[in-house]
Amino acid sequence: MNEFWKDFPIIQEQLNETCELIKQQVKVRNKEIEQALIDLTFSGGKLLRPAFFFLFAQMGDSQKQDHQQLIKIAASIEILHMATLVHDDIIDDSPLRRGAETIQARYGKDIAVYTGDLLFTEFFELLAETMNGSDFLHTNASAMKRLLLGELDQMHTRYKKDITVFDYLRSVNGKTAELFSLSCLEGAHFGYASKEIQRLAARIGRNIGIAFQVYDDILDYSANSKTLKKPVLEDLSQGVYTLPLIFALQKSPETFYPYLEKEAAITAEQAMELGQLVHTFDGVNDAKDFAKKVTQKALIDIQKLPDCLGKEQLEQLTHLLLQRSF
Amino acid sequence: MNEFWKDFPIIQEQLNETCELIKQQVKVRNKEIEQALIDLTFSGGKLLRPAFFFLFAQMGDSQKQDHQQLIKIAASIEILHMATLVHDDIIDDSPLRRGAETIQARYGKDIAVYTGDLLFTEFFELLAETMNGSDFLHTNASAMKRLLLGELDQMHTRYKKDITVFDYLRSVNGKTAELFSLSCLEGAHFGYASKEIQRLAARIGRNIGIAFQVYDDILDYSANSKTLKKPVLEDLSQGVYTLPLIFALQKSPETFYPYLEKEAAITAEQAMELGQLVHTFDGVNDAKDFAKKVTQKALIDIQKLPDCLGKEQLEQLTHLLLQRSF
Structure with missing residues (x-):
């Protein structure tokens, strides 16, 4: 750390x-x-x-x-x-x-x-x-619930060949973005920032969380296009399909179905081929574009915050985390 | 129900x-x-x-x-x-x-x-x-924690050949009695009963919870002394030693050690023999006496409650649950 x-x-x-x-x-x-x-x-x-x-x-x-x-x-x-x-x-x-x-x-x-x-x-x-007596007790209970529902959603869409970007984002919104959003919102609230800053905080946190997860999922498909990292092999065999694959899949379902139909029985070699195809159909690039757009939204909101060291560092941190080169 | x-x-x-x-x-x-x-x-x-x-x-x-x-x-x-x-x-x-x-x-x-x-x-x-704003938020958090610590305690004493009654009760106090105690206490508190009734409620709940668990553990060794129920076989092979066994074990460690040393490898036949030995060394009777004493404590406290239908039914229920014949 x-x-x-x-x-x-x-x-x-x-x-x-x-x-x-x-x-x-x-x-x-x-x-x-x-x-x-x-x-x-x-x-x-x-x-x-x-x-x-x-x-x-x-x-x-x-x-x-x-x-x-x-x-x-x-x-x-x-x-x-x-x-x-x-x-x-x-x-x-x-x-x-x-x-x-x-x-x-x-x-x-x-x-x-x-x-x-x-x-x-x-x-x-x-x-x-x-925070006994504060409304934030409810806020926390709801956040924890959405977090778990995001995990359950991910399980629910396992091996789903017609998984959509919406399915993916719904799960990411819960399992990752919710806690980022809560962290930012609670910081603003318990730091006694204005309501407007709190509103921005929740939204900035959510977008940073989404971008963070998308980049994390992209990393599994990257390094170079000929190799696949271990996590993506595991994700694939467990039926967890992330954004790069989903984008590619939508362009050519017929190319990907034969691989996805193997479900847990997919071999390492087949997963490699599939990883290659995700690149061929621009899934990684599309996912990067998506993540950049979401990061941009967060950066625009960060600009609206009052000038202070926190704002500067937030910008710095966002670049550090989310504008990684691939 | x-x-x-x-x-x-x-x-x-x-x-x-x-x-x-x-x-x-x-x-x-x-x-x-x-x-x-x-x-x-x-x-x-x-x-x-x-x-x-x-x-x-x-x-x-x-x-x-x-x-x-x-x-x-x-x-x-x-x-x-x-x-x-x-x-x-x-x-x-x-x-x-x-x-x-x-x-x-x-x-x-x-x-x-x-x-x-x-x-x-x-x-x-x-x-x-x-109960946002109430002290009972803490009470609930603590109860949930003790409950889980009780489960972890039970795991911690698995296969422990020198397990004591204290070890057993500490675990039961957490994993079972805590929630019974909380239920009674919260009923009295949120029902607007007096502080004195709340104090009695917590204690009655705790004793009922302990007796309930001890009887439950006795049931595994009962039916008749020649047979053992499936749960006890599982408990034994998982290293969970309950009160009847602990009482018997204390009287003659040398008799029981050879069985317990087999740990997960104990066979069904050996578990049967061990179950028989628990009876021979009066483990079941001793555990029954123990449960009766704890039940008695609860019944004495129940007598101190103000006369009402609730009190009558509480007595009735305690007899129904805990004065089962074996």
């Missing part, structure tokens, strides 16, 4: 405090699980969501802010994210996360189920401490 | 309303999952926890009560319980629950993980609707 934020010293310090709080929060009797959760906290995740939270908090009124409350809310966001990671790793049977063994790989799926549940509880506990 | 509550018509009606609300609450785009959740709601679970909630609500001030709030809180309790059932079934690899196929068996563990998560969210959403 620290390396990534070296040019953002204020944010870096706030994120360090957030990690320390998470470490305090995940204390359980089972020391192995506690250690696994601490490892996950400090394992080099960028803590993007808390970072966006703090950037938007800077646009508020620092006189009114409660520093401890902000740290706790930032921790609640990261803990909710961690809970979904732990459960996602069960679903995906992932051996590694951020270079370290996943909880499901190390301790088994049983413990991973309860560990994720425990993190949901920590999330809930932090909300009870920081 | 209906059959069990036929002598408690008021409770029966309230439980029906609670189930209808849960049905409304679990609406999701994936109709299969929605149906699975509705099936789970109406599949003949006794809804004991909401029932205890309503019984204690009767001891309050009906003039002050908000009927819709009570139904929602009762639903939140049952939904939290359902969430743990869905996740427990993943851990235990259970094919059936209340005679119907479990979500994990029917839709796979992946969907079961998210379905349980979704129920945790529904729980949280109902709390945001009914």
